[in-house]
Amino acid sequence: MALADARAICPDLATRPADQARQGAALASLRRWAGRYAPMVAGDGADGLIADISGVAHLFGGEPALRDDLHARLARAGLTAVSAIAGSRGAAHALARHGGGIVPEGALTEHLGKLPVSALRIDHATAGALARAGLGRIADLIAQPRAPLARRFGPGLVLRLDQLLGHQPEPVAAAAEKPHFSVRMTLPDPIGLQGDVMAALMRLLDRLCEKLAAHHRGARRVRLEMRRVDRGSVQVEVGLARPMRDPARIAALFAKGVQAIDAGFGIDALRLMATATEPLAPEQTGGGSTIRHKDALADLLSRLGNRIGFDRVLRLLPADSDIPERSFIIAPAAYSAPAPFAPRGGPPRPIALFPPEPVAAVSGHPPARFRWRRMGFTTLRALGPERIAPEWWLDDPAWRSGLRDYWRIETREGPRLWLFHTPQVPGAARGRAWYVQGEFA
Amino acid sequence: MTTLHDPDQASRGDAPFALAPARVHEAEGRGRRAFALFQAARHPGPLFWVLPAHVPELPLPAGLPEGVAERLHLLRPASEIDLLWSVEEALRATPVGLVIAEPQKPLSLTAGRRLQLAAEAGGTTGLMLIRDGAGSNAAETRWNCDAMAGPPDSTLHRWSLRKNKKGTLGAWVLNWNGATAAFDLVSEAGERHEPAQPPL
Numbered sequence: 167m168a169l170a171d172a173r174a175i176c177p178d179l180a181t182r183p184a185d186q187a188r189q190g191a192a193l194a195s196l197r198r199w200a201g202r203y204a205p206m207v208a209g210d211g212a213d214g215l216i217a218d219i220s221g222v223a224h225l226f227g228g229e230p231a232l233r234d235d236l237h238a239r240l241a242r243a244g245l246t247a248v249s250a251i252a253g254s255r256g257a258a259h260a261l262a263r264h265g266g267g268i269v270p271e272g273a274l275t276e277h278l279g280k281l282p283v284s285a286l287r288i289d290h291a292t293a294g295a296l297a298r299a300g301l302g303r304i305a306d307l308i309a310q311p312r313a314p315l316a317r318r319f320g321p322g323l324v325l326r327l328d329q330l331l332g333h334q335p336e337p338v339a340a341a342a343e344k345p346h347f348s349v350r351m352t353l354p355d356p357i358g359l360q361g362d363v364m365a366a367l368m369r370l371l372d373r374l375c376e377k378l379a380a381h382h383r384g385a386r387r388v389r390l391e392m393r394r395v396d397r398g399s400v401q402v403e404v405g406l407a408r409p410m411r412d413p414a415r416i417a418a419l420f421a422k423g424v425q426a427i428d429a430g431f432g433i434d435a436l437r438l439m440a441t442a443t444e445p446l447a448p449e450q451t452g453g454g455s456t457i458r459h460k461d462a463l464a465d466l467l468s469r470l471g472n473r474i475g476f477d478r479v480l481r482l483l484p485a486d487s488d489i490p491e492r493s494f495i496i497a498p499a500a501y502s503a504p505a506p507f508a509p510r511g512g513p514p515r516p517i518a519l520f521p522p523e524p525v526a527a528v529s530g531h532p533p534a535r536f537r538w539r540r541m542g543f544t545t546l547r548a549l550g551p552e553r554i555a556p557e558w559w560l561d562d563p564a565w566r567s568g569l570r571d572y573w574r575i576e577t578r579e580g581p582r583l584w585l586f587h588t589p590q591v592p593g594a595a596r597g598r599a600w601y602v603q604g605e606f607a
Numbered sequence: 608m609t610t611l612h613d614p615d616q617a618s619r620g621d622a623p624f625a626l627a628p629a630r631v632h633e634a635e636g637r638g639r640r641a642f643a644l645f646q647a648a649r650h651p652g653p654l655f656w657v658l659p660a661h662v663p664e665l666p667l668p669a670g671l672p673e674g675v676a677e678r679l680h681l682l683r684p685a686s687e688i689d690l691l692w693s694v695e696e697a698l699r700a701t702p703v704g705l706v707i708a709e710p711q712k713p714l715s716l717t718a719g720r721r722l723q724l725a726a727e728a729g730g731t732t733g734l735m736l737i738r739d740g741a742g743s744n745a746a747e748t749r750w751n752c753d754a755m756a757g758p759p760d761s762t763l764h765r766w767s768l769r770k771n772k773k774g775t776l777g778a779w780v781l782n783w784n785g786a787t788a789a790f791d792l793v794s795e796a797g798e799r800h801e802p803a804q805p806p807l
Contacts, residue, residue, distance in 0.1 A: 459702035463653055466700040474689050480681040482668050494668045499680055507668050507676045510786055515670035517785060518640055520663040546756050580754040581637060607641040607785030
């Protein structure tokens with residue numbers, strides 16, 4: 167039914183847009199829970215789960231008891247579900263979407279014959295064509311000779327029919343569980359001393375790092391959550407400059423955070439999780455000085471990043487642009503690798519670059535005398551101009567004044583400055599449009 | 608004891624501007640950034656430049672000496688305390704080649720001494736780019752650096768050593784173009800601060 171029709175029938179209808187991502191997440195968590203009934207549980211379409219319960223049902227007291235148990239637990243969680251148990255995956259799928267129930271062994275044809283052909287997981291066009299041919303129910307299809315059926319409606323229909331009747335095997339392929347990098351520890355008595363917390367942390371870290379090593383991954387962020395006896399909780403989180411799984415080095419980063427926590431009446435449970443991980447191949451241990459230096463540098467970047475913020479520990483990377491401000495990128499050092507710069511060439515560039523500052527009291531072109539930062543300068547030598555045009559594909563507010571003619575001005579006073587002139591600005595001829603943007607060595 | 612006339616230092620070829628290793632030095636004057644880059648080109652290994660977040664002057668990779676931009680790490684702490692802490696941590700780390708910092712306030716004697724101890728512990732050299740007259744007593748050497756006008760095709764710098772705990776003072780004019788580690792000393796007529804070298 168279309169939403170407009172539904173609204174016409176019931177004007178007070180409350181509607182919500184479908185949220186596929188959250189539905190998928192909810193189904194995934196339900197799939198994890200359903201693992202209590204069978205070792206193999208997989209998603210079945212957007213709205214279903216399929217479990218292979220071969221050899222499992224007797225543990226729950228038979229198939230009807232298992233199904234009752236499932237429904238009772240789902241009802242207690244507030245979920246309405248329809249379920250079916252059948253000898254083949256296709257049959258269970260069809261029956262679950264048409265009333266549910268249990269198909270006894272060897273009675274597939276009798277129980278499923280009365281279902282419409284659309285239950286066969288075939289597309290809408292094939293179902294319509296079958297209906298036009300007068301084949302509305304699965305029982306009608308089973309009675310038909312197979313060769314003409316396959317010729318007219320394609321091999322897909324016969325395959326689905328065979329899967330329904332169990333002639334064609336169709337295993338339940340459960341997706342592998344994603345590794346979960348989290349360990350916890352509960353204590354019989356609460357602890358409150360910093361040394362005790364660090365000792366517990368070391369034990370947790372050993373287990374977490376073993377887990378990371380087994381999956382060839384390294385942690386980028388690690389969070390320690392501590393539950394206090396008064397049900398409060400405190401947490402400490404550290405970031406790492408590069409993926410690692412060395413317990414001692416991670417523990418060193420926690421020392422400062424653990425010092426600052428308020429243990430209250432004591433801590434009786436700890437939970438340590440790697441909230442962000444990255445692939446990390448096994449490395450040779452006890453390497454030479456190069457590896458030790460790399461590790462020490464990564465440790466330094468981690469320590470710095472955890473105190474002043476990872477967005478303040480930066481690295482320069484090359485960028486492809488003639489605009490001086492955009493000829494390099496400043497990137498967080500923890501999330502980038504050093505990249506080589508092109509060798510120097512072309513016109514000279516200053517060592518320091520800053521936002522353009524206007525100069526005052528300009529006389530001449532290029533300026534023979536000017537004032538900048540409350541100092542007077544006299545030009546000794548001027549080298550230029552070097553014309554740089556703005557990038558038309560990027561609208562940079564700083565470059566809206568158009569072209570810039572850059573000059574290297576050597577002053578009698580010593581400083582060698584990088585001045586530019588904007589010839590396209592009205593009034594540029596009167597000497598208003600001079601700015602300093604850099605200083606040479 | 609390391610002095611400016613130390614023969615093994617002179618044999619390294621960059622005397623008299625070599626900074627004593629594992630110590631913290633200071634540079635003041637308008638040309639202090641150029642002096643810092645000159646030293647950066649001479650120190651192998653990762654470089655750390657601690658620049659307060661509000662300072663607008665950024666190093667432009669295309670203008671830095673060869674091989675410096677790739678090795679440079681920029682730290683932009685928000686406060687002076689964080690700045691000093693970052694410098695101390697970087698000095699304490701062994702693999703770092705040179706730590707350059709631009710403190711905005713004069714260093715207290717305690718802070719200066721702490722930095723010296725950190726530099727000794729990590730074997731790292733530090734260089735503080737200070738405001739004029741904001742030097743610390745704990746500094747090993749203090750340099751006054753200024754750019755100088757000169758004849759065409761020259762980039763003259765006047766670097767004078769104003770304080771030296773283990774050696775003599777001096778002033779030099781040199782021609783360094785900022786692209787490589789090479790430089791030429793320019794003798795200034797009538798002003799000689801060193802004894803003349805005996806003829807070879």
